[in-house]
Amino acid sequence: SQTIHQWPATLVQPVGSPLSLECTVEGTSNPNLYWYRQAAGRGLQLLFYSVGIGQISSEVPQNLSASRPQDRQFILSSKKLLLSDSGFYLCAWSHGGYPGAFFGQGTRLTVV
Amino acid sequence: GENVGLHLPTLSVQEGDNSIINCAYSNSASDYFIWYKQESGKGPQFIIDIRSNMDKRQGQRVTVLLNKTVKHLSLQIAATQPGDSAVYFCAENAGQGGSEKLVFGKGTKLTVNP
Numbered sequence: 001s002q003t004i005h006q007w008p009a010t011l012v013q014p015v016g017s018p019l020s021l022e023c024t025v026e027g028t029s030n031p032n033l034y035w036y037r038q039a040a041g042r043g044l045q046l047l048f049y050s051v052g053i054g055q056i057s058s059e060v061p062q063n064l065s066a067s068r069p070q071d072r073q074f075i076l077s078s079k080k081l082l083l084s085d086s087g088f089y090l091c092a093w094s095h096g097g098y099p100g101a102f103f104g105q106g107t108r109l110t111v112v
Numbered sequence: 113g114e115n116v117g118l119h120l121p122t123l124s125v126q127e128g129d130n131s132i133i134n135c136a137y138s139n140s141a142s143d144y145f146i147w148y149k150q151e152s153g154k155g156p157q158f159i160i161d162i163r164s165n166m167d168k169r170q171g172q173r174v175t176v177l178l179n180k181t182v183k184h185l186s187l188q189i190a191a192t193q194p195g196d197s198a199v200y201f202c203a204e205n206a207g208q209g210g211s212e213k214l215v216f217g218k219g220t221k222l223t224v225n226p
Contacts, residue, residue: 006155043201043216044156090155099144099205101214103155 002027006091006104013111019064019078021107023091026072033074034092034101035066044090050074086111124223131192133220135185135202142204147176147187150219151198159187159200189222197224 006023013019025031035047046059048066056066063082067075074091088108092101125131137145143164148156162169162176162185169176175188185202199219206213 043218046214092155099214100146100158100161100203102158103148106153106155108153 002031002093002102004091004093004102004104006107008107009105010108011110013081013109015083015111016080019076019081019085019109021076021089021091021109023074023076023104024072025093028072028093028095030071031093031095032101033068033072034094035064035074035076036090036092036103038088038090038106040088048076081111083111085109121218122221122223124225125192127192127194127224127226129192131187131189131196131222131224133187133189133200133222135187135217137183137185137202137204139204139206139215140180140183141206144205145176145178145185146203146205146214147174147185148201148203149196149198150201156201192222192224194224194226197222 003026032049032051034049036044037047038044047064048056048058050056050068053068053071056068063085064076064078076089086109088106090106091104094101123133146161147159149159150156160169160171160174160176162178164180167178173190177186187200189196199221201216201219203214203216
């Protein structure tokens, strides 16, 4: 069966520091991969998605970037964090063309 | 743009009762809908999905109803248990792409009282 791993679970970072969140999927090949952000008490906002290695689409302009160095690895990064980057970050995957998505357990990022 | 919305932000029920969580959507082109359950501090968990060519689909203790005439989606949970306490999201996909086209509602918080 397919599983998705996301780490770390929680992270506290100072303003201006770099960020690297990692997500990996097991049990499938060539998945579509996604990064979402969820503000407290709110819905999910799609940040990035990838349909293959090195292919990244950005949904909203922001201080973050994403990379997919391997088929089942998706990384969310920032060179300099802002206070507004605080939030709950979720990685998700789906089969190509399937209209749904399956989520990881999330990373709670607090920028101080 | 058109979004998925929710009638009630919170719902409180007694253990053992049936729960009904509602969702209104406005994009008539949406042809796929999902319900997710999100427990505190965790990622959303897929519960059940339904395509627009169906009006009802049943899972284990859950039923999703789709009324395309009034653009309404509901999730029914039978014999609600304390472990069902969570935020429930509906999501729609207009079918013009893959999962990147999912649009999420803001969520309904379900509290189950013992």
